Amino acid sequence: MHVAIINIGSLLSGDWREPFIDANTVVTDGGLISWIGTSGGVAEEFDYCDVVIDAAGATVAPGLIDSHVHVAFGDFTPRQNTVGYLESYLHGGTTTALSAGEVHIPGRPHDLAGVKALAVAAHKCYENFRPGGMRVHAGSLLLEPGLEPDDFAAVRADGVWLCKAGFGDVEGAKDYVELVAMAKEAGLVTTLHTGGCSIPGTFPVTGEDVLDINPDISFHINGGPVAIEDRYYDMIAKTEIGMQVCAAGNLRTGILAAEAAHRHDAFDRLLIGTDTPTGSGIMPLGMLYTIVHMAAVSDLDVAHLIGAATGNVARMFGLNNGMISAGRDADLIVIDAPLGGTKDTALDAMKNGDMIAVGAVITDGVPRFVGRSRNTPPTTRPITVSRSSVLREF
Numbered sequence: 001m002h003v004a005i006i007n008i009g010s011l012l013s014g015d016w017r018e019p020f021i022d023a024n025t026v027v028t029d030g031g032l033i034s035w036i037g038t039s040g041g042v043a044e045e046f047d048y049c050d051v052v053i054d055a056a057g058a059t060v061a062p063g064l065i066d067s068h069v070h071v072a073f074g075d076f077t078p079r080q081n082t083v084g085y086l087e088s089y090l091h092g093g094t095t096t097a098l099s100a101g102e103v104h105i106p107g108r109p110h111d112l113a114g115v116k117a118l119a120v121a122a123h124k125c126y127e128n129f130r131p132g133g134m135r136v137h138a139g140s141l142l143l144e145p146g147l148e149p150d151d152f153a154a155v156r157a158d159g160v161w162l163c164k165a166g167f168g169d170v171e172g173a174k175d176y177v178e179l180v181a182m183a184k185e186a187g188l189v190t191t192l193h194t195g196g197c198s199i200p201g202t203f204p205v206t207g208e209d210v211l212d213i214n215p216d217i218s219f220h221i222n223g224g225p226v227a228i229e230d231r232y233y234d235m236i237a238k239t240e241i242g243m244q245v246c247a248a249g250n251l252r253t254g255i256l257a258a259e260a261a262h263r264h265d266a267f268d269r270l271l272i273g274t275d276t277p278t279g280s281g282i283m284p285l286g287m288l289y290t291i292v293h294m295a296a297v298s299d300l301d302v303a304h305l306i307g308a309a310t311g312n313v314a315r316m317f318g319l320n321n322g323m324i325s326a327g328r329d330a331d332l333i334v335i336d337a338p339l340g341g342t343k344d345t346a347l348d349a350m351k352n353g354d355m356i357a358v359g360a361v362i363t364d365g366v367p368r369f370v371g372r373s374r375n376t377p378p379t380t381r382p383i384t385v386s387r388s389s390v391l392r393e394f
């Protein structure tokens with residue numbers, strides 16, 4: 001299937017260093033972006049396309065990548081006993097979810113056979129299941145004492161590439177040093193719970209622990225939901241560790257982390273996620289709210305923060321989406337100033353502190369909805385399907 005989005009007012013690249021692309025049209029072919037350029041803005045130019053979407057001057061960005069979602073199986077979260085939440089996230093502009101560990105599975109096993117089987121099963125299930133069209137990378141191996149290099153190699157051979165330190169039966173944070181090193185050696189992307197305890201029965205991970213354990217990514221570096229000492233943000237920014245700011249964390253320290261990242265030329269490693277569903281709830285607009293809140297009460301640039309929710313995540317996790325260029329995955333969102341607001345564009349509205357409108361979402365080259373999200377305010381501009389030869393309503 002070919003899809004064209006025409007009359008784009010502002011096109012965001014996903015790369016915070018060069019956030020804007022000078023073009024008004026994006027064409028997809030199958031699951032990939034095939035052409036970006038400037039067109040006359042009429043549907044007739046794109047006869048070969050199955051669907052032509054008129055963005056009417058709105059903004060197009062890569063779909064947001066939530067790098068901290070506690071998926072379980074299917075589109076169901078046992079933590080809040082809710083179904084359909086991932087499809088709801090897609091209506092908030094999140095087109096990819098990365099598992100932060102399937103920790104909410106009722107009766108979750110802690111023995112080695114159990115943790116390995118759980119990661120492999122979750123990984124393989126979501127390879128065959130896209131809730132609402134969302135891409136889910138699941139199966140994050142939960143680090144438990146006793147895991148050996150052969151165990152990491154075995155799950156890696158079965159496709160698992162994520163792992164999570166936190167919530168295991170280890171005695172304390174120091175026990176993660178060796179486990180994380182072994183996981184890295186096996187080629188897994190290692191992630192670490194950071195900050196105070198999120199639930200009873202766990203232990204805090206301090207800023208010093210983060211430096212000692214040296215994971216690929218410090219999860220919810222701003223607290224999940226309780227933050228580390230302020231002085232560690234500059235210290236961690238000077239390492240190679242990814243710095244993930246989460247919605248279900250501390251807004252003040254999230255801004256500290258982003259500012260420290262800029263100070264130490266580490267903004268490539270700043271990531272935005274939600275850390276939901278958790279005790280903090282289910283947040284379909286969590287990615288957008290985090291960008292809006294951080295931008296509205298600081299000097300941080302909205303386009304940079306969108307890069308932290310798209311291109312930066314793709315870079316740190318080795319994904320083919322998150323940026324708009326030919327050959328990248330066709331995961332795109334059309335966003336706009338919300339109807340009735342005081343600003344004219346999506347980015348100005350976000351800087352103003354307003355929730356924006358999501359007007360269309362395309363994942364894997366397939367339009368999932370066009371015109372209105374079920375979760376955001378309506379768009380100011382009419383986002384419409386100009387022409388479609390597909391027997392399906394959007």
Ligand SMILES: [Zn+2]
Binds near residue numbers: 070224275
């Ligand atoms: Zn989490």
